[in-house]
Amino acid sequence: MILSDMSQGSYHQMNSLIARFRINPFIVLFSVSILLALVAGMPADKVVGSFEAGAGHVLGHVGTVIALGTMLGKMLAESGGADRIALTISNISGRRHVDWAMMLIGLLVGLPVFFEVGFVLLIPLAFVLADRTDTPLLRVALPMGAALSITHALIPPHPAALLALSAYHANIGLTILLGVLIGTPIAVIAGPLFGRFAAARVVPIGVNPLAQQFVNSEPPASLPGFGITVFTILSPVFLMLAGSMSQGIIAPDTTLGAILRFVGNTDIALLLATVLSFYVLGQARGFSRETILRFTNECLGPTALIMLLVGAGGGFGRVLVDSGVSKSITDAALGAHVPLLVLAWMLAAIVRVACGSSTVAMATASGIVAPILARSTGVSPELMVLVTGAGSVTFGPMNDAGFWQLKEYLGLTVPQTLKTWSVLETLIAVCGLVFGLIASIFIH
Template structure:
């Protein structure tokens, strides 16, 4: 398959998705499914493998993200109904002031995002964003986008996040230097893509349709007797703490030992979230006077609005899998390798291409670093740490429709497809471009 044909095919598929969803108003799940099949047929993928490829992509994404969304939504519901979200919102408002809640959410996102995947951090913090926006009379985009920007920056640029650790190993970078540079470079990027861009776009893009997911959090009856602030924070941070313990398991206990296995187990994303959710039933449920029947009703109610979100996220994963299995993404990547350019730019460009082709930032970072890593070992004058950062920056570019995050942002914030493109896709591209520019500037002084 030629690169020109592959690029044209991928572009046509994405354009078709936008037109069919935004203009013709077809169901997004059906559009993604049908477009994936059409793309595979045009790419001459064997007909008998097309549906299986799509199903594998759906299953791979939902196998992880579905559990995360379900548990995170239950935890958020308990946070809202107990008054815990109001408690945190009031504290943040008092410390930061109503005019700076977006900066506060950015800082919270940077802290929460360090050990967890984007999807996990997002479902943990989105109830807080809903409540803060409502209680401070601030546009939701101005509160939620800085949070999303911070989570995306930590996902891509700062170890010990798994995606960044993959690149650290591929480039043989010093992890301490990479973390330091990631914080120094990532923080201003988060500020530009988050509060600064958020304030700009919130005054131009307006959410008009009713968001049932937001309503279940902000319509929770306000409570005068709020839960203890520190106990509430401990509950919402407990999965983060458990995941940090899991990531440090090999340092805390010798590999292959029982202690090491236990630490890895409790630090698993799903185990950490279900532990925190069960804790919330006690700390934010029974301790607040809710009966078991009431807690059951809360959790059942919270899952209803997530059904479409899960379907769309799964369909996005299926679309990305078809792009890979049909050979479209490989043809585009091979074309990029044939271009002669500086290693920092090459790593960034490859990550961007894989990101657009398959949707996953983690896959984009792993693929690009795996390709460029051996080249770097024979080159000189390029900092391995900066190679990690620039690859991570490229891995989040465009926030394409075959990324689960696109549909997660769209559905949680109640946006249309064009509005998601104007907000989230632009935000992710700002992170990618600023990351490249900052790394190129830093390369003058660091090598």
């Protein structure tokens, strides 16, 4: 419990230093991580190494995703492709319902890709759609983020959901079906409904350089076709889906299987899509190679702080795990005598807040609860997967890379991000548990 209080205190301390004293968030995350580890009794010679390992692990994947996704988004904006998609969406859905359209797009794109991948693919579209339809950015972006978070946590074939599915011996088809049935109303509540509520009360302050580079220029007189634009932005989704599906269909030792898994890798799929955009949205639209190079160089500048904060969040999470804070809180939760569905949700929520990663939270919680489920009766393994996934997105804490990614892209302050993104994630988590418990009355 002492370690739990220390963990909670560290969140309040970080929020105060960043919001009240205007200290750079990276310095705060790094400093608080070191102090927390030392107070928890972690050997001084291991503290910095733990932070660096966590930061490097997260940045090794997320940094590449952010860089490639930003380049792809820049080409989408400069070519007029984002305007073409925005115009088509607004014509179909109407300006009053663009948030519902972004929720549906997020659900579809989010099925085969990680949250951070779907986010960097769709955020340029959110910028342009909000600008062209004169809609508050939060009203467009939050439904998209909610949909991506829900598919990431609840619906296979995402790795964390697959791990939980394997641990609980759940049926994948039934899990997907229940995930869609339960996840869709949650997306409506946490997406368009909460997005409209939040957008009316939280207004980003100051100039957002990331939004400026996508919406400042006037759209070209001639816009690219809708079909080729959508194909370009969804090409990494198709490649990742093909790579994922090939694992269960094509033998791993065949050439075709190896190729599909290679191009289906997140980084490779994004790289291929970005290179494709250089031609389809670049040279084919009349841009010279020098102009395309300038676009790709210019767009990376505003992402530097995002990458630093994402890495620092990963470092902070690793320190919490290595110092024993995460294990201490988890052990305390196991002592609580609660229904199995609630226990799985609680454990996932606690690990999520302690280490930041929803994937780690879901994998850890399912690994702990699975042996208990094996000795129990009357509990649906499929619902166990879903409530564990719901618990794994609780709060959207400051040691989660997604917190800082969303904060910087949307131009929010830390308190504003807590009032919007953290509340949205908690809404998903609580609704997931409530709907799971209701479903358990009819499904055993």
